Amino acid sequence: MSTIDLRSDTVTQPTQPMLDAMTTAPLGDDVLGDDPTVIQLQEHVAKLLGKEAACFVPTGTMANQTAIRAHTQPGDEIITHEDSHIIHYETGAPAALSGVMIRVLRGERGQFDPQDVRDAMRSGDTHFPSSRLLVVENTHNRGGGSVWALDRLQAVCRTGRELGLRVHLDGARLWNACAASGSSPEDYASLCDSVSVCFSKGLGCPVGSAVAGDRAFIDRVRRYRKMFGGAMRQSGMLAAAALYALEHHRDRLTEDHTNARRLAEKLSGVSSVRVDTDRIETNMVFFALEGMPAPEVCERLADAGVLMLPESSRVVRAVTHMGVTGAMIDEAAEHISRIRV
């Protein structure tokens, strides 16, 4: 039985040309600062995001957590949406690694307005933690892969900065946001002090993320990368995959978005399925099957070779990526339509 894996866009396998780029890349020792391919990637990413410098790290989690550590002091407070990845999927790391509190904002699809940020700011009263960092996420994972409109994000970030906050963008899927909105990575990054991006999601690399920001900030990130155990040696092999993907795999992200829409449209014709096709902005589809908990839907689908993950007790998440074709989407939709409650 062949498998259709829609659990995440992290499941992709490297292509042969990507592997060729990895095995022929010139290597050094990145802890000693002389891996030429890592240096090339960091310079390229910094330029792409319009920042002074960038630091290559193994994962999106480490990108976010080194950034949080570099922006804050223990006891500080982060302001972010209640559905943020840094809250739900990073093992409590802001508390464990940076000793910070998190104050959450509510809002549709992972987004909020300048007034929400103003309302969450602490005054300088001695009782309170210090509001230090605003974290935004684009695309927003638990928001269903939603894309921030540039002007809304601009208003939110401007307000945060006027209030004296630093602003970090979790851009694990910034490439998808750009493919969907037509805005450039630099358009979004220019609104923020720091940005994390991933190469191991829609871009199809086996490993790798980066943090970008000003030079002094990136020097601190590099130090925390070492502290958190993420400084690697001949990591040019991994950086080569990222350089390859940035050049060859960004333009094709719209195919993933088309496939997500195709899945949602097929499912909207199935009477037992609840799906909002208007909410498909990038490569994620959230849907529910009436009368069946999401874990059971996923189990039934797995028996048919279709893999998805429960997003909550009722909602299932399907994510499209490089390894998924339109025919696979049709087959997955067919299996979902055959589930009987």
Ligand code: TLP
């Ligand atoms: N997201 C993963 C899981 O952790 C949920 C996924 O399958 O979607 N920021 C955002 C917005 C992310 O979606 C992710 C990964 C990360 C950070 C962390 O990246 P990694 O997995 O490389 O640590």
